[in-house]
Amino acid sequence: GQCVKVCPVGALVENNTVSELSRELKKREKHFIVQMAPAIKHTIGEEFFIAPGQDVTSMMVGALKKLGFSKVFSTDYSADVTIMEEGTELIQRLTKGKGKTPMFTSCCPGWVNYVEKNHPEFLGNLSSCKSPQQIFGALAKSYYAEESKVPKEDIVVVSIMPCTAKKGEAQRIEMEDHDRVRDVDVVITTREFAKLVKMNNINFAALPNGQEYDSFMGKGSSAGRLFGTSGGVMEAALRTVATILSEEKVGVLEFEEIRGFKNVKETTVEIGENKLKLAVVNGIGSAHSVMEGIKSGRLYYDFVEVMACHGGCISGGGAPIPDNLDVRRQRMEGMHGFDKTSTLRRSHDNPEIKRLYENYLEDPCGHKSHHLLHTTYSDKS
Numbered sequence: 001g002q003c004v005k006v007c008p009v010g011a012l013v014e015n016n017t018v019s020e021l022s023r024e025l026k027k028r029e030k031h032f033i034v035q036m037a038p039a040i041k042h043t044i045g046e047e048f049f050i051a052p053g054q055d056v057t058s059m060m061v062g063a064l065k066k067l068g069f070s071k072v073f074s075t076d077y078s079a080d081v082t083i084m085e086e087g088t089e090l091i092q093r094l095t096k097g098k099g100k101t102p103m104f105t106s107c108c109p110g111w112v113n114y115v116e117k118n119h120p121e122f123l124g125n126l127s128s129c130k131s132p133q134q135i136f137g138a139l140a141k142s143y144y145a146e147e148s149k150v151p152k153e154d155i156v157v158v159s160i161m162p163c164t165a166k167k168g169e170a171q172r173i174e175m176e177d178h179d180r181v182r183d184v185d186v187v188i189t190t191r192e193f194a195k196l197v198k199m200n201n202i203n204f205a206a207l208p209n210g211q212e213y214d215s216f217m218g219k220g221s222s223a224g225r226l227f228g229t230s231g232g233v234m235e236a237a238l239r240t241v242a243t244i245l246s247e248e249k250v251g252v253l254e255f256e257e258i259r260g261f262k263n264v265k266e267t268t269v270e271i272g273e274n275k276l277k278l279a280v281v282n283g284i285g286s287a288h289s290v291m292e293g294i295k296s297g298r299l300y301y302d303f304v305e306v307m308a309c310h311g312g313c314i315s316g317g318g319a320p321i322p323d324n325l326d327v328r329r330q331r332m333e334g335m336h337g338f339d340k341t342s343t344l345r346r347s348h349d350n351p352e353i354k355r356l357y358e359n360y361l362e363d364p365c366g367h368k369s370h371h372l373l374h375t376t377y378s379d380k381s
């Protein structure tokens, strides 16, 4: 993903995708729906002279509506679905011996590609859960299509993502259904989205407050939002796993040890009778030594989060420039600040998630989920 920042070919590709998308949106021949990744809300403002970290969700929604999308949704929502699935999977691996441990997160395609190429011996450790981007797409072409009575072939799912690795992820052969319909059709990066806005002469910073996502795939918890920063996936998972395993109504919400910019962050959490050893790997540069440590028995963990970019998706290859440590800190603080004041801090409390399982999926990791929301990996060494 980092290459796009410096390479002129990357810039060319950016322009082509964006102008084509802009044209297609105006034609309104298809049913365009859009999702935006958690990190975008705390980074895109920088393209319009707004301070790093500031939550500009309302402006994003306003701009996307002006651009002609039929529905404006959020990847925070599908990150909550990821937690329901991945949290359940973790519990099954730990308590029922269903699959290898440590379990590795699988929401970052930079990391998944790395395991497939360099450490195929760990493929079975990757969570089988698709990433929030792909879960959103798979649900858009099934749950949303059925409930809105729009044929899935007429729906175009556009994602606004922090990196170009997400474009590769959307193209994976595993991300098509049995009718060869893709989960996600078009992926543009944060900076490409800014170009789309500028190209259409939308005054982003002047868009009004209070604009909301459409229902019923727009609402996300602040746990889902935390996916955009290092340690966030782990923290979101712990909030839900702790509730399921200990049956406590209000457990610990904040896990300070796994926040911040350290390369490898470790903690042990006691939940009911279980003691979980956890690690968060911040940046792909530290992944190799952790994996060698696990292989040799020097390190023991139950659950490991890895995000390829330093600081997580807030510093993805498609993020606004400059992208230095100071800016990254502000973005991360913006995200944690949003979580602190949120009234919906756990994925399983999200009413739109409850609706999804009640009306459509039934159980996390159940038959329908397995078919739509889980995937496989292959040895590409």
Ligand code: SF4
Binding pocket: 001, 107, 108, 109, 110, 111, 162, 163, 164, 165, 166, 307, 308, 309, 312, 313, 314, 315, 316, 317
């Ligand atoms: Fe993309 Fe980086 Fe986020 Fe991974 S951590 S999904 S490579 S932006």
